[in-house]
Amino acid sequence: MILCMGLTLGLMGCGQEGQGGGKKSGVPSPYGVKEVVQAQKDKEDEAKGIDALKNQEKKTTGEEEEKVDATREKSEPVEEPSEESKKDPVKESETPAESVNADVDLTVMSSTMVYSEVYNMMYTPEDYVGKVIKIQGQYAVSEAGGNRYDLCVIQDATACCAQGMEFLLSDAYAYPGDYPEVGDEITVMGTFVTYMEGEYMYCTLQDAQLF
Amino acid sequence: MLRKGRVSEMELISAIIEASVTYDFIRRAFIVGVLIALCSSLLGVTLVLKRFSFIGDGLSHVAFGAMAIASVLKMTNQMALVLPVTVLCAVLLLRTGQNAKIKGDALIAMISVGALAFGYLIMNLFPGESNVSGDVCSTLFGSISILTLTMEEVWVCVALSAVVIAIFLVFYHKIFAVTFDENFAKASGIRTGAYNLLIAVVIAVIIVLAMNLVGSLLISALVVFPALSAMRIFHSFRAVTIFSAILSVACAFTGMVISLFAGVPVGSTIVAVDVAAFAACCLIGFARKKLSR
Numbered sequence: 001m002i003l004c005m006g007l008t009l010g011l012m013g014c015g016q017e018g019q020g021g022g023k024k025s026g027v028p029s030p031y032g033v034k035e036v037v038q039a040q041k042d043k044e045d046e047a048k049g050i051d052a053l054k055n056q057e058k059k060t061t062g063e064e065e066e067k068v069d070a071t072r073e074k075s076e077p078v079e080e081p082s083e084e085s086k087k088d089p090v091k092e093s094e095t096p097a098e099s100v101n102a103d104v105d106l107t108v109m110s111s112t113m114v115y116s117e118v119y120n121m122m123y124t125p126e127d128y129v130g131k132v133i134k135i136q137g138q139y140a141v142s143e144a145g146g147n148r149y150d151l152c153v154i155q156d157a158t159a160c161c162a163q164g165m166e167f168l169l170s171d172a173y174a175y176p177g178d179y180p181e182v183g184d185e186i187t188v189m190g191t192f193v194t195y196m197e198g199e200y201m202y203c204t205l206q207d208a209q210l211f
Numbered sequence: 212m213l214r215k216g217r218v219s220e221m222e223l224i225s226a227i228i229e230a231s232v233t234y235d236f237i238r239r240a241f242i243v244g245v246l247i248a249l250c251s252s253l254l255g256v257t258l259v260l261k262r263f264s265f266i267g268d269g270l271s272h273v274a275f276g277a278m279a280i281a282s283v284l285k286m287t288n289q290m291a292l293v294l295p296v297t298v299l300c301a302v303l304l305l306r307t308g309q310n311a312k313i314k315g316d317a318l319i320a321m322i323s324v325g326a327l328a329f330g331y332l333i334m335n336l337f338p339g340e341s342n343v344s345g346d347v348c349s350t351l352f353g354s355i356s357i358l359t360l361t362m363e364e365v366w367v368c369v370a371l372s373a374v375v376i377a378i379f380l381v382f383y384h385k386i387f388a389v390t391f392d393e394n395f396a397k398a399s400g401i402r403t404g405a406y407n408l409l410i411a412v413v414i415a416v417i418i419v420l421a422m423n424l425v426g427s428l429l430i431s432a433l434v435v436f437p438a439l440s441a442m443r444i445f446h447s448f449r450a451v452t453i454f455s456a457i458l459s460v461a462c463a464f465t466g467m468v469i470s471l472f473a474g475v476p477v478g479s480t481i482v483a484v485d486v487a488a489f490a491a492c493c494l495i496g497f498a499r500k501k502l503s504r
Contacts, residue, residue, distance in 0.1 A: 110472060110474030112358070112470050112471055112474045112475065115358075116358035116359060119355070119358075119359045120235075120236050
């Protein structure tokens with residue numbers, strides 16, 4: 001019973017805003033990790049220039065309305081990026097230079113973690129909107145309704161289940177010359193946004209870059 | 212963070228703590244995993260001693276069949292169908308007496324295999340998702356189910372686990388009596404039928420919860436291995452129960468950490484750790500026996 005109560009308090013007390021897991025209740029972390037994580041986030045925000053990201057969001061939102069996509073049309077709800085970016089607290093000092101700007105870097109995680117994280121992105125997309133996601137997987141193309149969708153497919157540890165993350169390469173990439181071949185292993189980084197097509201909501205990595 | 216490659220123990224502990232703080236789904240997985248392991252181990256001792264070790268397997272297959280029907284019916288809350296059906300089958304399996312036409316082990320086999328086959332058939336005839344095999348694989352082996360829990364599912368698990376633990380603590384002496392000598396317990400005035408029914412219901416609840424952790428096919432391991440490991444070392448019911456609970460929680464937590472770190476399926480990793488713990492306990496028991504001579 002004591003164990004249950006303790007675990008229940010843990011459920012209520014832990015969690016960061018915008019992650020769907022509960023608000024901060026003021027229960028201090030026993031290890032001081034939250035303070036470390038928060039300090040690191042503040043430092044990262046200053047170094048990274050979070051304003052540049054917000055400007056990019058505004059620019060992207062404004063450009064989307066003018067952009068004429070020959071292959072598809074979509075409307076995007078205006079989503080405010082979350083002020084707290086979810087960051088990997090440890091990766092800053094150890095990861096390659098190109099992943100410094102990624103809020104969620106899936107390339108440094110195990111396949112089990114990656115699959116779970118992508119699943120949660122699809123299930124609670126509002127927690128990830130506006131964040132820069134870096135992902136690694138197989139390039140795939142899907143065509144439906146006259147539209148072409150570029151996908152990065154990730155498989156779970158048993159390789160029996162797969163999650164696909166759509167991405168939109170930036171204007172710097174010309175189709176088909178600059179695009180990879182279907183089945184190639186790719187690393188792509190972009191800003192996570194949602195959009196509606198018909199009655200369904202979809203997720204995509206906008207202004208994506210290939211590594 | 213949990214990245215590939217060799218790390219020291221302190222780095223691992225630090226990574227686990229950071230992961231729990233940073234990622235909601237990891238924190239939920241740890242909480243639910245620990246509770247399920249604890250509940251499974253408590254009832255595991257009773258089941259092993261009553262020679263009902265395989266009932267976990269049978270009931271999990273029944274739950275799989277019920278889950279298949281719930282998927283076809285597009286139920287948002289599958290627990291509403293899975294739990295009552297599993298409880299019903301548990302009562303049917305555990306309440307039939309010695310004079311039943313179909314004895315316990317045959318009945319378990321019949322219901323277990325029938326439900327599994329029926330469930331898979333239903334899922335293929337009425338596929339709700341594009342990847343039926345993937346869904347079936349995930350349900351049977353629990354590859355990532357524990358890592359994709361919603362807050363509602365977590366609270367349901369916490370509530371049911373609290374009820375199971377409370378029942379075990381309150382009725383500990385009665386369960387002990389019914390487990391070791393049902394006839395004597397009956398002669399003493401204990402309502403063995405009612406307590407067998409209670410045990411059946413609790414087992415069904417635990418099985419439904421444990422499917423999230425290790426999947427349908429591996430549930431028996433979660434129930435059986437901690438109890439058997441404890442019995443290699445200790446010989447009193449209380450000591451076996453307590454050690455079994457501690458070992459089960461430790462193995463489940465270790466299995467989940469290894470799974471997240473090494474990128475291997477959660478369910479089978481937990482069972483592998485349970486097997487390793489059983490082997491270690493066998494060695495310890497053997498060494499103690501040798502030393503005591």
